[in-house]
Amino acid sequence: MVTSFEAYLDTISVHHVGNQAQSELYALSDHPLELKDEIISGILKQYFLAPFQKVVEVYHLMHNSDDLALNEVHHFVSQIFEDKAKFHEMSQQLAKHLYNVANHPNIKSGEVYVAYFKDVQIEGNQLDAIGIFKSENKETYLKVYPDKGGFNVDYEENAININKLDKGCLIFNIEKENGYKVVVIDTANRGQDAAVYWKDDFLQLKVRNDSYNQTSNTLGVYKNFVTNKIDEAFEMSKTDKIDLLNRSMKYFKEKETFDIDEFAEEVISNPQAIQSFKDYKSQFEDEFDTRINDTFEISNNAVKKQNKAYKSILKLDKNFHIYIHGDNKLIEKGFDDDRNMNYYKVFFKEEA
Incomplete structure (x- = not known):
């Protein structure tokens, strides 16, 4: 600053x-x-x-x-x-x-x-x-x-x-x-x-490859991995992808230090997806000649900036936007045969 x-x-x-x-x-x-x-x-x-x-x-x-x-x-x-x-x-x-x-x-x-x-x-x-x-x-x-x-x-x-x-x-x-x-x-x-x-x-x-850029690059690579790459190995709904993005942002907001093995276990969990993410990270490093360390101090400024690009929104035609901030198990997707349209069912206790 x-x-x-x-x-x-x-x-x-x-x-x-x-x-x-x-x-x-x-x-x-x-x-x-x-x-x-x-x-x-x-x-x-x-x-x-x-x-x-x-x-x-x-x-x-x-x-x-x-x-x-x-x-x-x-x-x-x-x-x-x-x-x-x-x-x-x-x-x-x-x-x-x-x-x-x-x-x-x-x-x-x-x-x-x-x-x-x-x-x-x-x-x-x-x-x-x-x-x-x-x-x-x-x-x-x-x-x-x-x-x-x-x-x-x-x-x-x-x-x-x-x-x-x-x-x-x-x-x-x-x-x-x-x-x-x-x-x-x-x-x-x-x-x-x-x-x-x-x-x-x-x-x-x-x-300058400091903690700000290490944090920013990792969040950017992970977002691109979830948005564009993970579909090649897994069949995932948009709500599952949003959940993965939310969990990653939660990790970066709560931790002081990034550790790739800890991050992979807590956020991604699936061993095959973890390896796919690490391979994707290596491809990024080779393509852009930029080393992302396996451990580094997390920059709060970088997290705040990247948080704006992490969209937790389901856009449904031009009628609805659904913001998903927590448990993705409280939203279910279905199909209405009579209307020939998709729908989402949302569960909640109180209306604010």
């Missing part, structure tokens, strides 16, 4: 980056931005740092060759951390690097901000951090002001909504040899091919 109560904006440079696939150019400023007053500084701090308060996933910069020196962002931010006099020069290099990788035709042009922050806290450490941000989406704002005993209305086009950061990252001055600690936001073009350039092409990130 990132906290910025004591943080302050030390220096900031602004550049403009177009899309070279659309024959657009980039424009570099000659000097850092001169902040007029503390109000502007405070607004910029809120715009850049507030979105990271809910970010819990931490990355490292990397390079496919395993040589960190070839990662351009790592090289440029290292120059700044070693000699702050190089800040503006390196901010220009970062903007040019972003321009060089922004070659998808759907990538929007926009301003690039490179900022140096003091006293930003991550995981208990108060550190210097370099922020790189890009604003792509502009909005029109109305301004109402007093005029001649009444009011008047004006507008401003191509303005920035300070509550909507399109793209950003914070690179903390710690663990340089591992690629620094990095947190990232990317809300523009989500789910589109154009979106990958920020994380994959510009920053070149790899997920």
